[in-house]
Amino acid sequence: MKELAQRLKEKNLKVTPQRLAIFQMLSKTEEHPSAETIYKSLETTHPTMSLATVYKTLDALKKVHLIQELNVGEDCFRYDANTNSHPHIVCISCHEVYDMDSIDLDDVRSKIQKETNFQLVDERLYFYGICPKCQNNKYPPA
Amino acid sequence: MKELAQRLKEKNLKVTPQRLAIFQMLSKTEEHPSAETIYKSLETTHPTMSLATVYKTLDALKKVHLIQELNVGEDCFRYDANTNSHPHIVCISCHEVYDMDSIDLDDVRSKIQKETNFQLVDERLYFYGICPKCQNNKYPPA
DNA sequence: ATAAATGCAAAACCTTTGCACGCCT
DNA sequence: AGGCGTGCAAAGGTTTTGCATTTAT
Numbered sequence: 001m002k003e004l005a006q007r008l009k010e011k012n013l014k015v016t017p018q019r020l021a022i023f024q025m026l027s028k029t030e031e032h033p034s035a036e037t038i039y040k041s042l043e044t045t046h047p048t049m050s051l052a053t054v055y056k057t058l059d060a061l062k063k064v065h066l067i068q069e070l071n072v073g074e075d076c077f078r079y080d081a082n083t084n085s086h087p088h089i090v091c092i093s094c095h096e097v098y099d100m101d102s103i104d105l106d107d108v109r110s111k112i113q114k115e116t117n118f119q120l121v122d123e124r125l126y127f128y129g130i131c132p133k134c135q136n137n138k139y140p141p142a
Numbered sequence: 143m144k145e146l147a148q149r150l151k152e153k154n155l156k157v158t159p160q161r162l163a164i165f166q167m168l169s170k171t172e173e174h175p176s177a178e179t180i181y182k183s184l185e186t187t188h189p190t191m192s193l194a195t196v197y198k199t200l201d202a203l204k205k206v207h208l209i210q211e212l213n214v215g216e217d218c219f220r221y222d223a224n225t226n227s228h229p230h231i232v233c234i235s236c237h238e239v240y241d242m243d244s245i246d247l248d249d250v251r252s253k254i255q256k257e258t259n260f261q262l263v264d265e266r267l268y269f270y271g272i273c274p275k276c277q278n279n280k281y282p283p284a
Numbered sequence: 285a286t287a288a289a290t291g292c293a294a295a296a297c298c299t300t301t302g303c304a305c306g307c308c309t
Numbered sequence: 310a311g312g313c314g315t316g317c318a319a320a321g322g323t324t325t326t327g328c329a330t331t332t333a334t
Contacts, residue, residue, distance in 0.1 A: 014288060014333050035324080050291045055324060057289090071213040073266070075299080076323060089258055103253060109269075111245060116231055118271035124215070125267045127251075129260035156308060156313060177299080192316045197299060199314090217324080218298060289332070296325070306315075 011064035018049050022057045026067055026081040032088070032097040034076045072097060072126055087125035093134035100127075153206035160191050164199045168209055168223040174230070174239040176218045214239060214268055229267035235276035242269075 004023050005015045013019065021042050026033070033041070039054045058079055061067040070078040072090050078097065080088075087100040105125075113120055146165050147157045155161065163184050168175070175183070181196045200221055203209040212220040214232050220239065222230075229242040247267075255262055 016289065016333070018290070048291075051323095052292075052325080053290055059325095060289095069215065071215055073211065073213055087254070089254065089260055091260070092263065098258065100254060100257070102257065103250060105250070108245060108247070108250065112229070112231065112242060112269055115242070115244065116240065116271075117274045118231055118233070118269070119277060120269060120271040121234065122270040123268060124270075126265060127254055127260070127262060128264040128266075129258075129262040132259045135261055158308075158314060160315070190316075194300080194317075195315055201300095202314095286334090287332105288334095290330080292328095292330105294326085297323085298321105299323100300321070301319085303317095304315105305317105306313105308313080309311095 007066060011066060013060055013064065018046065018053050019057050019060070021046050021049070022054060023061060023066065023081070026061075026079055029081075032070055032072075032078040032080050034074075034078050036076065038079070070097070070124065070126075085123055087127060089127040089129065091131035091134055092128050093130050093137075096131060098131075149208060153208060155202055155206065160188065160195050161199050161202070163188050163191070164196060165203060165208065165223070168203075168221055171223075174212055174214075174220040174222050176216075176220050178218065180221070212239070212266065212268075215270075227265055229269060231269040231271065233273035233276055234270050235272050235279075238273060240273075 004020060004027065008015050008019060008023065022038060025038060025041060031037070035051065035054050035058060038058075039049070039051050042049060058067065058069075062069050065083055067079050067081050068083050070080055070088060072078060072088070080099075082099060082101075084101070085105075087103055087105075089098050089100055090096070105123075109120060109123075112118070146162060146169065150157050150161060150165065164180060167180060167183060173179070177193065177196050177200060180200075181191070181193050184191060200209065200211075204211050207225055209221050209223050210225050212222055212230060214220060214230070222241075224241060224243075226243070227247075229245055229247075231240050231242055232238070247265075251262060251265075254260070
């Protein structure tokens with residue numbers, strides 16, 4: 001945990017128990033939780049923490065690029081502590097979101113850069129489909 | 143316009159002036175307007191149309207794949223009558239959203255398919271950067 | 285000591301819903 | 310005629326904001 005505290009300090013963010021808890025939770029999870037989900041998952045260990053603090057913390061972490069915000073097409077945002085640029089793949093049946101770390105996008109990026117003359121700074125790539133688990137499930141959720 | 147009416151009919155959607163107006167507006171614009179923007183742009187020609195109708199119409203069009211819904215990371219959705227799968231590029235300075243029709247993504251898709259064993263059905267690719275116009279502008283908006 | 289972060293409640297905002305009326309087919 | 314679509318207003322849900330109090334440095 002010392003490491004996370006260090007990373008907060010480097011960004012001139014005060015190290016509070018709430019921030020540590022949120023950042024740590026996001027760093028450890030494989031999911032890509034929403035603010036609400038983060039709030040609920042911490043309510044036993046941090047019963048006094050408010051939802052507003054979760055939002056404010058996520059905003060602070062986002063601004064210094066310690067986390068990234070995702071929008072998969074739902075009514076709320078999700079958050080990811082993996083700030084390396086990587087596509088996400090979403091199962092439209094069970095709504096799980098997976099990281100796709102090993103896709104090389106340099107060709108695509110340079111093509112886009114050439115065609116648009118944009119100065120590229122960021123990207124969000126979402127793929128949608130049915131995960132192997134749900135393909136084999138005759139009664140998938142929703 | 144006959145063409146648009148035809149496309150609505152084929153999807154078993156009743157052809158109403160409101161739906162035509164919204165679909166036509168979306169088909170002609172280069173922007174990727176939000177529901178609010180669509181509503182405002184039609185308020186002179188269709189003063190009685192309500193925002194709820196705009197939302198309901200967009201939902202209906204989306205469900206039959208006559209339009210697609212985008213989320214660029216803002217607090218609201220944007221809509222695009224170009225339903226061919228294509229990446230979008232967003233200027234983080236002026237907030238314009240441009241279509242990128244000519245990027246070939248077959249390699250990326252097949253790689254993702256192989257790695258995940260997902261049955262792919264859709265995708266949303268957003269790139270962010272500074273557009274050529276804003277690169278030359280010393281006083282860009284926001 | 286000082287500035288920043290928290291927690292609470294209220295507000296803001298986008299989007300959805302219910303229902304009566306009207307229009308399309 | 311019948312059902313679907315519209316418009317209005319109210320509700321719903323997520324996110325933001327203001328402010329007093331507490332906390333980190």
